[in-house]
Amino acid sequence: xxxxxSLVKIYREFLLHELMLINSDFGSTEITYNSxxxxxxxxxxxxxxxxxxxxxxxxxxxxxxLKVQELERMGLVYKVQSKTDKRQFxxxxxEKSKELSQVYNIGISKSIKEISKKYSKxxxxxxxxxxxxxxxxxxxxxxxxxxxx
Numbered sequence: 655x656x657x658x659x660s661l662v663k664i665y666r667e668f669l670l671h672e673l674m675l676i677n678s679d680f681g682s683t684e685i686t687y688n689s690x691x692x693x694x695x696x697x698x699x700x701x702x703x704x705x706x707x708x709x710x711x712x713x714x715x716x717x718x719x720l721k722v723q724e725l726e727r728m729g730l731v732y733k734v735q736s737k738t739d740k741r742q743f744x745x746x747x748x749e750k751s752k753e754l755s756q757v758y759n760i761g762i763s764k765s766i767k768e769i770s771k772k773y774s775k776x777x778x779x780x781x782x783x784x785x786x787x788x789x790x791x792x793x794x795x796x797x798x799x800x801x802x803x
Contacts, residue, residue, distance in 0.1 A: 672687065672690060673687060675758060684728070685728070685754070688721065689721070689728075689730070690758070691711075692718075692722070692725060692731075693725070693730060693731070693747065693751055693754070695707050695710055696745045696747055697755060701736075703742065703744060704719055704722060704745070707722075707745075725751075729748055729751075730747065730750055730751035730754070731746065731747060732746055732748055734746055769781075
């Protein structure tokens with residue numbers, strides 16, 4: 655068992671699987687990989703804003719605004735005005751995009767069920783801790799490389 659090879663393999667297979675889903679008959683929703691990335695960011699970011707997406711992707715807010723407008727036209731995203739700052743709008747997923755997300759995450763859900771049956775709660779906590787170590791180091795390295803460019 656080689657940890658590095660296993661991590662690279664699962665990362666690539668996740669990416670390829672998402673691309674295959676987009677290019678399959680399911681992809682007839684005209685969703686692009688870029689759109690899926692935006693939807694994922696909105697899904698995992700509480701009170702997500704256009705600025706947060708722009709910062710996450712290191713791109714111009716105007717580019718994010720155009721993409722969000724496209725996602726709104728597709729019925730995948732809507733905006734909710736902040737109750738505390740009326741200038742601020744939060745991006746939310748519609749039911750349509752939540753259903754879309756579920757299709758993409760069926761394998762993850764099945765894996766969670768199987769892991770929950772097979773491993774102890776402590777094993778799962780350890781696994782989550784390991785995933786967090788990988789996530790933090792991966793993000794830090796990406797951030798460091800982007801600063802060098």
